[in-house]
Amino acid sequence: MAQQDRAIRTRRVILEAAASVFDDQGYDRATIAEVLERAGVTKGALYFHFASKEQLALAVLEEHVVDIAVEPQKIKLQEFVDAGQVLAFRLRSDPIQRGAARLAVEQGSNRLDRKRSMLSWTRFVEGLLTEAKERGEVLESIVVHETAELFVGAFAGLQMMSHALTNQADLCYRLTVFFEHTLPSVAVPAILAKLNLDPERGAKLDAALQGKVLAEAEAETGADASADADVALH
Amino acid sequence: MAQQDRAIRTRRVILEAAASVFDDQGYDRATIAEVLERAGVTKGALYFHFASKEQLALAVLEEHVVDIAVEPQKIKLQEFVDAGQVLAFRLRSDPIQRGAARLAVEQGSNRLDRKRSMLSWTRFVEGLLTEAKERGEVLESIVVHETAELFVGAFAGLQMMSHALTNQADLCYRLTVFFEHTLPSVAVPAILAKLNLDPERGAKLDAALQGKVLAEAEAETGADASADADVALH
Numbered sequence: 026m027a028q029q030d031r032a033i034r035t036r037r038v039i040l041e042a043a044a045s046v047f048d049d050q051g052y053d054r055a056t057i058a059e060v061l062e063r064a065g066v067t068k069g070a071l072y073f074h075f076a077s078k079e080q081l082a083l084a085v086l087e088e089h090v091v092d093i094a095v096e097p098q099k100i101k102l103q104e105f106v107d108a109g110q111v112l113a114f115r116l117r118s119d120p121i122q123r124g125a126a127r128l129a130v131e132q133g134s135n136r137l138d139r140k141r142s143m144l145s146w147t148r149f150v151e152g153l154l155t156e157a158k159e160r161g162e163v164l165e166s167i168v169v170h171e172t173a174e175l176f177v178g179a180f181a182g183l184q185m186m187s188h189a190l191t192n193q194a195d196l197c198y199r200l201t202v203f204f205e206h207t208l209p210s211v212a213v214p215a216i217l218a219k220l221n222l223d224p225e226r227g228a229k230l231d232a233a234l235q236g237k238v239l240a241e242a243e244a245e246t247g248a249d250a251s252a253d254a255d256v257a258l259h
Numbered sequence: 260m261a262q263q264d265r266a267i268r269t270r271r272v273i274l275e276a277a278a279s280v281f282d283d284q285g286y287d288r289a290t291i292a293e294v295l296e297r298a299g300v301t302k303g304a305l306y307f308h309f310a311s312k313e314q315l316a317l318a319v320l321e322e323h324v325v326d327i328a329v330e331p332q333k334i335k336l337q338e339f340v341d342a343g344q345v346l347a348f349r350l351r352s353d354p355i356q357r358g359a360a361r362l363a364v365e366q367g368s369n370r371l372d373r374k375r376s377m378l379s380w381t382r383f384v385e386g387l388l389t390e391a392k393e394r395g396e397v398l399e400s401i402v403v404h405e406t407a408e409l410f411v412g413a414f415a416g417l418q419m420m421s422h423a424l425t426n427q428a429d430l431c432y433r434l435t436v437f438f439e440h441t442l443p444s445v446a447v448p449a450i451l452a453k454l455n456l457d458p459e460r461g462a463k464l465d466a467a468l469q470g471k472v473l474a475e476a477e478a479e480t481g482a483d484a485s486a487d488a489d490v491a492l493h
Binding site: 051053054130131139140143171172174175177178179180181182183184185186187189190199202203205206207209210211 | 285287288364365373374377405406408409411412413414415416417418419420421423424433436437439440441443444445
């Protein structure tokens with residue numbers, strides 16, 4: 026069990042190192058040697074988890090999508106806004122999010138399928154918007170798939186612009202401006218009036234989520250420790 | 260004069276070849292050798308106009324911004340929509356637009372200043388929106404600079420997504436969806452009702468503009484010919 030934990034941790038360290046190299050260098054210029062150096066692991070450890078640079082990039086792109094989960098809210102559209110703001114906030118510092126964003130944005134001189142990442146995000150947004158529409162939060166005129174693709178495409182551009190101009194420092198604010206311009210055409214008025222579009226929300230939610238993850242990890246460790254103690258008693 | 264014309268034409272041929280290489284390969288992988296091959300010019304001719312790959316890229320980025328000029332309209336916001344739709348249409352086939360888009364989107368592993376292109380576009384959009392606001396077409400609550408940056412950033416992302424999914428075939432349609440979602444938050448209602456957001460508009464306007472450029476070129480050639488004739492008479 027402890028060995029498995031260590032393997033999971035090592036995998037994560039390698040993934041974060043790879044993501045930060047992709048973020049700085051782009052896919053083409055990234056080298057396994059630099060990933061090894063940043064991760065501080067051996068070649069053997071890396072190749073145990075990932076067969077190639079391409080596998081590393083695909084893993085970064087996958088990790089990226091799985092990473093956004095926000096607290097349930099009374100209004101589904103608020104969860105949608107929250108997911109966007111948490112992602113925008115994490116793009117400032119989370120190596121996985123930053124690396125994945127760059128990989129997704131770069132045009133296909135490499136063999137990575139950039140469509141995958143865009144389609145996964147579209148599915149994610151589409152799921153939230155469909156639920157919101159079923160609850161009557163979204164205007165009848167909205168074609169959910171079109172609106173979902175619009176959000177994903179526009180977000181990619183906004184993060185690119187924010188990266189170029191301020192290294193993502195103003196991305197949460199840009200996202201608020203985007204929501205202010207688009208949500209009046211998406212939400213029914215009574216819901217629109219209740220949405221919280223505060224650009225600081227991403228930071229607060231992220232802190233709360235990190236706290237929760239930590240608490241859960243501690244609870245699990247506690248459980249494991251007592252399980253181990255049980256075993257020791259027998 | 261004829262020699263100068265030829266130089267201008269050669270410069271344009273090289274620029275288009277370079278843009279198409281940047282579009283296909285990205286900046287890092289692009290080589291002068293491939294530009295020479297596609298342009299069908301000598302090394303000497305290329306270096307007469309451009310000192311380096313970087314100079315070529317900067318020239319492509321500059322050409323790109325200068326290229327969009329639409330017919331004046333009664334409603335200034337319509338000119339704004341039209342400029343967007345013409346650009347979206349040209350991104351399907353115009354090598355300069357495609358090459359410039361890729362150069363602007365790629366993250367700075369090269370020394371190109373990607374900010375320049377974004378800031379030029381922002382100034383362009385800001386100019387149109389400021390005029391529209393002065394005429395009372397834009398809601399008082401709009402902060403023109405924020406809205407301009409939103410349009411430029413979101414457009415970059417939409418063209419990236421359209422490129423990845425359909426090689427730009429659906430970009431005009433995506434832009435219409437974007438306008439439908441945002442213009443109700445930008446335009447005053449009476450103006451909004453009069454805007455033509457037809458995704459086919461870009462193709463029609465481009466054809467009209469190309470026709471106009473051709474007609475002007477022919478008129479100029481005619482004028483030159485008679486000027487030459489005048490000279491010959493003396």
